[in-house]
Amino acid sequence: MKSTSELTDFYYKELYGNLNELEKVRLQILSQLKWYGGMGLVVFILFAIWMGKNFGLFHPFSMAIVIGFIALAGMFYRSMTQEYAKDFKTKVITPLINAIDPHLLYNPDFMISQHLFERSNLFPHSIDRYSGNDYVKGSIDGVPLEFSDIHAEYQTKDSKGRTQWHTLFRGLFLVAEFNKYFKAKTVILPDQAEKSFGTLIGGWLQSHNFSRDDLIRLDDPAFEKAFVVYGNDPIEARYILSHSMMKRLLEFQKKVSYPLFISFVHNHIHVGIATKKDLFEPTIFTSLLDYKQAMEYINTLRYTIGIVEELKLNERLWSKA
Numbered sequence: 001m002k003s004t005s006e007l008t009d010f011y012y013k014e015l016y017g018n019l020n021e022l023e024k025v026r027l028q029i030l031s032q033l034k035w036y037g038g039m040g041l042v043v044f045i046l047f048a049i050w051m052g053k054n055f056g057l058f059h060p061f062s063m064a065i066v067i068g069f070i071a072l073a074g075m076f077y078r079s080m081t082q083e084y085a086k087d088f089k090t091k092v093i094t095p096l097i098n099a100i101d102p103h104l105l106y107n108p109d110f111m112i113s114q115h116l117f118e119r120s121n122l123f124p125h126s127i128d129r130y131s132g133n134d135y136v137k138g139s140i141d142g143v144p145l146e147f148s149d150i151h152a153e154y155q156t157k158d159s160k161g162r163t164q165w166h167t168l169f170r171g172l173f174l175v176a177e178f179n180k181y182f183k184a185k186t187v188i189l190p191d192q193a194e195k196s197f198g199t200l201i202g203g204w205l206q207s208h209n210f211s212r213d214d215l216i217r218l219d220d221p222a223f224e225k226a227f228v229v230y231g232n233d234p235i236e237a238r239y240i241l242s243h244s245m246m247k248r249l250l251e252f253q254k255k256v257s258y259p260l261f262i263s264f265v266h267n268h269i270h271v272g273i274a275t276k277k278d279l280f281e282p283t284i285f286t287s288l289l290d291y292k293q294a295m296e297y298i299n300t301l302r303y304t305i306g307i308v309e310e311l312k313l314n315e316r317l318w319s320k321a
Contacts, residue, residue: 001140001306002100007298010099011092018091019288025084030284033080037073044069081284088282089134096297097136100305104138108280111135111148112173120175120270121187122261123168124212129153132173134280140305141314147174147304149278171258171275172304178240178269179313184233185213186240188249188262191228220246226253227260240264245311252310256303271307 002010012019051065089108097106111132118127135148150173153165212230216237223246231237253260261272279300286293308314 001302001309004298004302007096007099007302008294011096011294011298014099015092015095018095022084022088022091022282023288025087026282026284026288029080029084033077033284036076040073081282084284085282088288089280092282092288093134093280093297093301096301097305100301101138101140104136104305107135108133109135112146112150112175114152116146116175116270117150117152117173119265120173120263120272121185121265122189122263122270122272123152125154125168127152127168128155129165133278136305140308143177143179143308143313145174145176145305145308147172149173149280150272167276169261169272169274170277172271172273172279172300174271174273174304174307176269176271176307176313178264178267179315180240181267182236182240182264184231184236184264186216186229186231186233186237186264187212188227188229188241188260190259190261191224191226218246222246223250226250237264248311252303252307255310269311269313273304 047065086108093108094106097104112135114127114130117123117130130150130152132148132150135146137146139145149171151170152168154168156164156166158164213232214230214234216229216231216234218224218229218238218241220243223241227249229237229241249260249262256273258276259274261270261274263270280297282288283293288294303310
């Protein structure tokens with residue numbers, strides 16, 4: 001697999017023509033958005049003054065108008081940038097993925113199936129709305145894998161019966177074949193309880209998480225500080241989470257910098273990287289030639305596809321039954 005520096009050179013050298021072409025389109029869209037946005041803001045302020053005098057700014061009618069205005073602005077933004085985003089994925093993301101490995105298949109409109117997402121056991125909550133995009137499938141060093149952006153949500157009703165949507169997970173979700181056959185389920189989550197409430201209270205909350213299997217303690221203080229582990233077979237969990245595997249997971253966590261969710265289920269590793277955004281959607285407000293922006297696209301692809309190498313999933317350390 002190409003290194004980060006090699007992919008950076010590819011981005012700026014091989015894709016330079018595409019980047020320049022897209023940059024011109026981006027600037028045109030940005031100019032139009034500023035003009036329409038300015039006009040819309042003036043109209044909104046005038047309308048807000050009128051509503052304030054006649055109804056009050058916090059009147060239900062006024063609030064409904066504000067929500068409608070925000071929704072309309074969002075729809076307008078998407079319509080203005082939709083074609084640009086499509087061209088970006090065709091002319092930038094697709095060549096980048098091919099540069100990493102020409103055998104990887106990329107579909108910007110597809111996603112990881114909801115079945116695989118639920119099979120991970122990472123988010124044991126009913127899902128009422130499931131969407132995603134930027135699907136990649138193939139194999140790296142003989143290891144089958146697939147990943148995509150995912151947005152999973154559930155809904156609740158407030159005291160007045162109004163529907164409220166809550167994000168269960170939003171980010172990159174990956175499934176890859178693991179190098180050992182196992183029967184049990186092992187789930188690794190960010191250790192938020194101990195970070196928020198301390199070791200004593202946090203540890204008690206972890207051990208009384210009734211939506212999970214048994215809490216499994218490991219003998220690696222650094223790993224225990226970063227993650228909490230649940231499973232239905234402590235022996236097998238410790239067999240999977242060897243000292244070298246825990247070290248690799250800790251190193252990977254440092255590289256991605258986002259909350260990391262991992263599970264070993266049905267002879268596969270499932271990895272959720274909670275970015276809280278679509279990482280392959282281009283932003284109109286930042287140049288594609290900006291180094292920091294370019295590195296976000298490159299590093300996201302490199303680290304995600306590089307999980308095979310990072311966690312040494314390509315090393316057949318155990319025979320499979």
